[in-house]
Each structure stands twice: as C-alpha cells, then as structure tokens.
Amino acid sequence: MIITGAPLVRQLVGRWTFDYLAKVYTGPPSLNVHFAPRNSRRYNRFYGQGVGQGGILMMTFSQFVSTVAKNEAAEKPPWRYYLQAMLLWSRHEKHNCKYEHGGELDVAGERLYHASMGRTMAEDLAHQVDYEWLRHVAEMSGCEGLSEVNLWAGRSGGCTPLHYDTTNNFLCQVCGRKRLLLLPPSAFAHVYPYPATHPMHFFGMVDVERPDLGRFPAFARAQGLEALIEPGEVPCLLSPFDCP
Amino acid sequence: MADDGLPHQVLWLPSFWWHYVHQVAGDETLSLNFWMGATRDERARACFAAEQAAQYAPPEDDAVGASALAAARDATTLDAAVAVGRRGPSPCPSPATDDMQLVGTDDGLVSMQLSRHIETETFRMLGEDPKHAGLFLNALAAGADVRWPAVSGGRERALGVRKHLLSVMGTAERANALLRAMTRDGRLHPGLAPPLKGPVVGTDELEVTPAWADEVEQMVTGKLIPPRS
Numbered sequence: 001m002i003i004t005g006a007p008l009v010r011q012l013v014g015r016w017t018f019d020y021l022a023k024v025y026t027g028p029p030s031l032n033v034h035f036a037p038r039n040s041r042r043y044n045r046f047y048g049q050g051v052g053q054g055g056i057l058m059m060t061f062s063q064f065v066s067t068v069a070k071n072e073a074a075e076k077p078p079w080r081y082y083l084q085a086m087l088l089w090s091r092h093e094k095h096n097c098k099y100e101h102g103g104e105l106d107v108a109g110e111r112l113y114h115a116s117m118g119r120t121m122a123e124d125l126a127h128q129v130d131y132e133w134l135r136h137v138a139e140m141s142g143c144e145g146l147s148e149v150n151l152w153a154g155r156s157g158g159c160t161p162l163h164y165d166t167t168n169n170f171l172c173q174v175c176g177r178k179r180l181l182l183l184p185p186s187a188f189a190h191v192y193p194y195p196a197t198h199p200m201h202f203f204g205m206v207d208v209e210r211p212d213l214g215r216f217p218a219f220a221r222a223q224g225l226e227a228l229i230e231p232g233e234v235p236c237l238l239s240p241f242d243c244p
Numbered sequence: 245m246a247d248d249g250l251p252h253q254v255l256w257l258p259s260f261w262w263h264y265v266h267q268v269a270g271d272e273t274l275s276l277n278f279w280m281g282a283t284r285d286e287r288a289r290a291c292f293a294a295e296q297a298a299q300y301a302p303p304e305d306d307a308v309g310a311s312a313l314a315a316a317r318d319a320t321t322l323d324a325a326v327a328v329g330r331r332g333p334s335p336c337p338s339p340a341t342d343d344m345q346l347v348g349t350d351d352g353l354v355s356m357q358l359s360r361h362i363e364t365e366t367f368r369m370l371g372e373d374p375k376h377a378g379l380f381l382n383a384l385a386a387g388a389d390v391r392w393p394a395v396s397g398g399r400e401r402a403l404g405v406r407k408h409l410l411s412v413m414g415t416a417e418r419a420n421a422l423l424r425a426m427t428r429d430g431r432l433h434p435g436l437a438p439p440l441k442g443p444v445v446g447t448d449e450l451e452v453t454p455a456w457a458d459e460v461e462q463m464v465t466g467k468l469i470p471p472r473s
Contacts, residue, residue, distance in 0.1 A: 155273065159267070164261060165259060169277055173275055178265055184347075184351040196359075196361075208264050
C-alpha cells in the first residue's frame with residue numbers, strides 16, 4: 001500500500017520544515033494542538049475522564065514550535081504535543097462550516113476552501129502539491145474527489161491509538177518518519193472497538209504496543225502490516241505484523 | 245518516478261482499515277494527508293443497503309416490548325449471558341474458526357459495519373441503556389433467546405436482530421460468529437472501557453478542554469508544570 005515515487009508532495013520535501021512554517025504561517029491562532037502527559041503516549045482526539053488525559057489548544061504555528069521547544073528543553077519534558085490542522089476542505093463538508101476560510105482554490109477538479117494561513121503557505125499548497133497525480137490515482141482506484149487536506153506536526157514520539165477513518169486516505173511524509181500498524185476491517189474481532197455508542201467508537205480499546213492479553217485475549221490473533229514511511233532515501237518497510 | 249530519485253513515499257490507506265500511527269521519537273515530523281470523498285465506500289454502501297432492507301419489526305406494544313429486558317434478566321439467560329461475557333464455558337466453536345467466518349468476500353468491512361449497526365440499534369431498542377443492550381446481545385450470542393417465551397417482546401426483538409444479521413451475513417453460522425465476536429470477553433457487558441465521567445472534549449466540537457485552563461495558560465506563557473495525576 002506504499003506508493004514509492006509519488007510526486008504528490010515532492011516539492012514540499014526539504015521546503016516545509018518547522019522553522020519554515022513558523023515563518024510563513026501568518027494566520028490566526030486556530031491550529032489544533034493536542035497535548036497529553038508524556039507518559040500517556042496517546043493522542044486520542046478525545047479527552048476527559050474515562051477517555052484519557054490531555055486536551056486541545058489553539059495556536060499559530062510559531063506558538064506551536066516554541067511551546068514544543070520549551071517543553072523539550074525541560075529536564076523531564078512533561079508533555080507531548082501534536083498538531084492537526086485542516087488546511088483545505090471541500091464545501092460539501094458540512095461539519096466544517098464553523099471554520100472561517102481564508103480563500104478558495106481550484107485543485108484536482110474541485111473548488112476547495114483553504115484555511116487562513118498566509119499568502120506564502122497558501123501558494124505553496126496551491127502550486128507545490130501535485131493534484132493532477134492525485135486526481136489520476138483517485139480515478140484509477142475508483143475513489144471520489146479530494147475532500148480534506150490536513151497537516152500533522154509533532155516531535156516527541158507520540159502516537160495516535162489504533163482507529164479507523166471512514167474515508168480513503170493518502171498519507172505523505174514531508175519531514176521525519178512515522179511507523180504505522182495497519183490491520184484490515186476484519187480485525188475488529190481482535191482489537192475490541194469501543195462500543196458503537198461510545199464517543200471513541202472508532203478506536204480500539206487495546207493498546208497495541210503493550211497489549212493486556214488478559215483483558216483482550218483475541219488480540220493475540222491479530223495480523224496486519226507494519227510500515228515505516230519517510231520522505232528520505234531509505235526504502236520503506238512493509239512487513240507482516242503479528243501481535244507482540 | 246520522481247526525477248530527483250528520492251522515493252517520495254505515499255501511504256494509501258483504504259477507508260475502514262485500522263491504523264496505529266507512531267511518530268519516530270526525536271524526528272520533527274510533518275505529514276500531509278489527503279482524505280478522498282465522503283463516507284461512501286462502495287462496499288459500505290452495499291452494507292447499508294442491506295441494512296435498510298432488513299426488518300426489525302419491533303413490537304408496537306411497548307409494555308410487551310419491555311419483556312425483552314425481563315427476559316434478558318431472567319436467571320437462565322443471565323447465566324448464559326455472563327458465560328459469554330466472561331469467557332466461561334460457551335457453546336461456541338473455537339474462536340479462530342469464528343474469526344474466519346467474519347471475512348466474507350471482502351476484507352471484513354461488511355461484518356464490521358453490521359456489528360456497529362446492530363450495537364447501535366439494540367441500544368436504541370432497549371431504552372438507550374448500554375448495560376441492557378450488552379446483556380441482550382450477550383444472551384443472543386449464547387443462543388439463550390430460543391428459550392424465551394415464543395410470544396414475547398424479547399423473543400420478537402431477538403428475532404428481528406437475527407433476521408437482520410442473517411440478511412447480511414448469509415448463514416446462521418456467520419451470524420452467530422458475529423454475535424460472539426461483538427460480545428467477546430465482556431466487551432459490551434460487563435464492559436471493558438473505563439466509565440465516562442464529566443465532559444469529553446473532541447476535535448469535532450472544536451472545543452478547548454475546559455478543565456485545564458490553568459495549565460493551558462501556563463503552557464502558552466512558557467511556565468511548565470507537571471501533568472495532573
């Protein structure tokens with residue numbers, strides 16, 4: 001499932017870094033920055049009693065960079081931070097109406113809204129991403145047009161727990177590496193999804209790095225794929241994964 | 245191929261695939277992801293169509309319907325329910341056999357979607373009480389509903405759920421395997437998730453956590469304090 005040689009974000013590799021985005025992001029402090037205690041290792045997207053410690057802050061990119069730097073400079077950094085920001089979205093996405101847009105872009109055959117992020121960054125997003133390639137691959141694989149582009153930024157080795165999304169996704173590394181475990185939908189029988197009426201219903205309850213096989217014995221039969229994705233030259237790994 | 249020879253990797257992640265994402269420690273990681281379309285995967289659509297065709301036919305008379313709960317609480321059925329819930333002796337074949345029943349011609353998406361839907365519908369049908377829904381589905385997974393009175397709300401509701409399962413899964417064996425997978429190890433009742441208390445903050449609501457105002461203030465102003473325990 002890893003496509004090598006994809007030109008999708010080629011022009012951004014080496015260009016978009018923490019320092020660069022801290023300079024060119026001139027939008028409002030509206031980037032969602034998740035924080036969680038260092039030892040929790042989890043960004044849930046949901047926080048509160050019973051779902052995990054942490055919360056969400058709204059920042060500019062340079063606030064994010066300086067907050068992370070201050071934290072990492074501490075002897076025992078108490079927090080982890082992870083930025084998730086919607087940069088582009090389709091006008092059909094009803095739930096996104098509450099966001100103020102910074103303008104419109106015609107890309108990949110769609111007219112999309114972009115976040116208010118400053119002219120340089122918006123132009124990068126408009127001209128340095130190969131939307132034609134995206135449209136071509138989407139057509140070949142029979143999926144629908146682009147609906148949302150998100151930026152993810154982190155530095156402290158945190159993780160997003162096992163979950164599924166309801167839309168097809170292309171994930172690209174611009175900077176740094178990420179390790180992923182991927183399991184087919186049938187793994188729902190092994191990963192113990194939260195009940196369908198729980199706010200975290202699309203997450204598994206089992207911690208895949210330290211599974212409690214006493215509580216979640218079926219996870220011992222989980223099988224999937226492990227991937228390492230990176231923007232650099234080292235080839236990716238895609239190897240069978242069994243429960244640790 | 246990219247003309248500079250770098251791999252430029254893109255991960256193609258199909259909808260409904262489970263994924264765990266870990267940033268490699270120490271790296272400044274920047275990713276962009278491109279979500280395509282809305283919730284309209286072809287296979288999910290097929291599943292939803294089947295779901296609409298299925299008939300629950302819950303009884304009109306709610307007083308009778310309430311006996312679904314009474315039946316689920318009945319001593320005999322409760323034993324069976326708890327047996328499934330706690331992995332006691334149960335009539336099911338080996339779990340590995342069950343697992344294979346859940347993957348049809350697809351990668352398990354239809355089974356997964358159906359299980360989610362059955363859970364939600366049962367919750368609605370039984371007064372929106374997760375405990376009752378869990379108890380009821382445990383009883384069905386153990387096959388206890390066949391011993392419930394032939395004319396009762398409980399039996400009728402159980403039949404509705406079984407019809408729905410059968411219409412999508414195709415065979416009783418597959419339908420039963422799905423019930424067992426959904427209720428495995430007390431997942432729904434007694435439950436494996438910690439209890440929820442107070443407000444939950446999430447990105448969909450675009451709310452900043454309210455209970456952490458002091459910490460937030462200090463983080464932004466630069467003074468670090470340890471997390472609350």
